[in-house]
Amino acid sequence: MLFLNTAAATMSPVALFLQADWVVRGVMIGLLLASLWTWAIILSFGFRVGAVKKGIASFETEYREADDIDEFHRRAAGRDQPIARVFSAGVTEWRRSTTGKSIDRGGTRDRLATAMGAAVAQEIDRLADRLNFLATVGAVAPFVGLFGTVWGIMRSFTSIAAEQNSSLAVVAPGIAEALFATAIGLFAAIPAVIAYNRYSHGINRVEQRLNRFADGFHATLSRRLEMEA
Amino acid sequence: MALTRSEAIGLAVAAIGHIGLFVFLSPAMAPAPEKLVSTPIAVSFADDVALESSAPVISSEEEAAKKSPVEAPVEPDSAPPEPVSEPEPAARPQPAPPKPAPAPAEKPKPAPPSKPAPATKPAPPAKTAAAAPPSNPRSQPRRDVRPTGNLEGLDLGRTNNRNNGTASTPPAAMTGQAAADIGSAIQRQVQPCADRQVNPGPGADQIRVVVNLRINRDGSLAGAPRIVGHTGVDDTNQRYVTRVDDAVRAIFAGCSPLRGLPADLYDVPNGWKSFTLRYRLKS
Numbered sequence: 273m274l275f276l277n278t279a280a281a282t283m284s285p286v287a288l289f290l291q292a293d294w295v296v297r298g299v300m301i302g303l304l305l306a307s308l309w310t311w312a313i314i315l316s317f318g319f320r321v322g323a324v325k326k327g328i329a330s331f332e333t334e335y336r337e338a339d340d341i342d343e344f345h346r347r348a349a350g351r352d353q354p355i356a357r358v359f360s361a362g363v364t365e366w367r368r369s370t371t372g373k374s375i376d377r378g379g380t381r382d383r384l385a386t387a388m389g390a391a392v393a394q395e396i397d398r399l400a401d402r403l404n405f406l407a408t409v410g411a412v413a414p415f416v417g418l419f420g421t422v423w424g425i426m427r428s429f430t431s432i433a434a435e436q437n438s439s440l441a442v443v444a445p446g447i448a449e450a451l452f453a454t455a456i457g458l459f460a461a462i463p464a465v466i467a468y469n470r471y472s473h474g475i476n477r478v479e480q481r482l483n484r485f486a487d488g489f490h491a492t493l494s495r496r497l498e499m500e501a
Numbered sequence: 502m503a504l505t506r507s508e509a510i511g512l513a514v515a516a517i518g519h520i521g522l523f524v525f526l527s528p529a530m531a532p533a534p535e536k537l538v539s540t541p542i543a544v545s546f547a548d549d550v551a552l553e554s555s556a557p558v559i560s561s562e563e564e565a566a567k568k569s570p571v572e573a574p575v576e577p578d579s580a581p582p583e584p585v586s587e588p589e590p591a592a593r594p595q596p597a598p599p600k601p602a603p604a605p606a607e608k609p610k611p612a613p614p615s616k617p618a619p620a621t622k623p624a625p626p627a628k629t630a631a632a633a634p635p636s637n638p639r640s641q642p643r644r645d646v647r648p649t650g651n652l653e654g655l656d657l658g659r660t661n662n663r664n665n666g667t668a669s670t671p672p673a674a675m676t677g678q679a680a681a682d683i684g685s686a687i688q689r690q691v692q693p694c695a696d697r698q699v700n701p702g703p704g705a706d707q708i709r710v711v712v713n714l715r716i717n718r719d720g721s722l723a724g725a726p727r728i729v730g731h732t733g734v735d736d737t738n739q740r741y742v743t744r745v746d747d748a749v750r751a752i753f754a755g756c757s758p759l760r761g762l763p764a765d766l767y768d769v770p771n772g773w774k775s776f777t778l779r780y781r782l783k784s
Contacts, residue, residue, distance in 0.1 A: 284527045308515050315511030402508075437699070 288452045299420030306409050307460035313402045314467045321474045327353035354395035361391035388486040396479045410465035417457020424450025675771040684778045694756040698748045704738035710749045713777045720758035
């Protein structure tokens with residue numbers, strides 16, 4: 273009965289890690305780093321998406337209340353926010369297109385739409401930069417953990433064969449250490465998948481709001497283009 | 502892929518969280534609980550091994566009456582087990598009236614205080630202490646017997662009534678103690694073979710196999726060990742009985758001849774010529 277106590281004592285992560293051989297150790301270390309980076313991305317993404325949404329809301333309010341676009345541009349263009357960059361991309365393109373002697377209205381509208389669309393796409397690209405890592409971890413980490421498990425179980429079968437003894441005391445530590453690899457894999461993968469789905473949804477909503485703002489601004493500029501003509 | 506500020510903060514928080522979880526899951530980092538160390542103790546029950554008591558039987562009532570003119574306050578039928586306590590009622594003046602012993606004799610009055618006749622006195626211890634043969638080491642202390650100068654009682658104390666008062670105990674008899682000694686000697690000698698056996702399964706060490714060994718005088722086995730019976734078999738270890746039997750046969754066959762068994766106990770009744778013991782696989 274005593275060996276059961278010792279087996280229970282070796283269930284701590286450190287002991288399981290130290291018992292494993294180097295392949296399983298490599299798997300465990302890799303998965304642990306993946307989990308670390310996953311959580312770093314999750315946390316930083318939480319901050320960033322929240323800040324972006326808040327910036328969009330306040331910027332739209334200010335934009336609606338502003339009378340003069342040029343004056344508002346001077347005030348707001350320098351902000352480090354995606355929506356401010358989209359706005360200033362539109363304003364920059366507008367100024368470039370309207371400084372010439374003859375104004376091609378159709379071409380100006382197209383260029384305005386293109387410039388702001390490009391600005392939106394760039395902002396979304398920048399935001400979604402780390403998301404692919406979450407997707408990769410969510411898809412691959414269980415398999416990597418499973419690889420460690422299969423390797424560890426193969427090894428414990430080998431030790432059964434070597435000792436010619438199938439008692440639980442011989443088999444259990446190897447299997448426990450092998451299953452620990454899968455446990456770490458799932459530990460890394462589950463938050464990654466959840467966060468990936470949630471942040472993909474959040475990024476899509478940010479992109480839609482930016483596009484709506486760009487469309488509205490484009491409509492405003494387009495109206496002014498007709499008035500100035 | 503340079504870290505932005507929010508990513509650096511997130512990384513730090515994640516690292517702290519991982520370390521916290523790691524510490525939480527590592528009871529090994531906490532002070533280790535004391536381990537219970539139970540050192541096994543070898544215990545042998547003499548009654549289990551010596552299947553027949555070899556202690557001398559007390560003489561019957563009539564013979565005692567013949568030899569002692571005075572009826573003594575004794576418990577006539579109390580069997581050998583406690584010879585130590587029995588001399589007491591005889592030696593002490595006011596013995597044991599409250600005892601509900603079916604003593605046929607009149608109550609102790611005659612003997613007690615004066616001890617007038619030294620010739621009559623030693624008779625009671627003689628009869629009662631007949632259960633204390635010298636071969637039984639545990640029955641020695643006769644505390645309260647007072648010297649009377651008469652050896653008759655002492656002589657009678659040595660007798661075995663089966664032969665009407667003459668000493669009949671052979672020079673070496675298979676007592677329970679001796680049988681237990683032989684049993685443990687055999688178990689000790691077969692232990693190396695037992696260590697080589699694989700425990701068939703959980704609960705198999707609860708099975709006690711009653712095994713009969715026919716042993717030659719030189720210690721070798723005259724025949725294969727015979728399995729006489731089992732105890733300790735229940736539902737959980739039922740299926741291991743056959744394998745335990747095989748293991749026991751292999752153990753005794755593999756570690757014979759047996760050395761160092763007392764030669765004078767070979768051919769006596771219940772001697773180790775044919776020795777039956779209960780054996781249990783150690784886990």
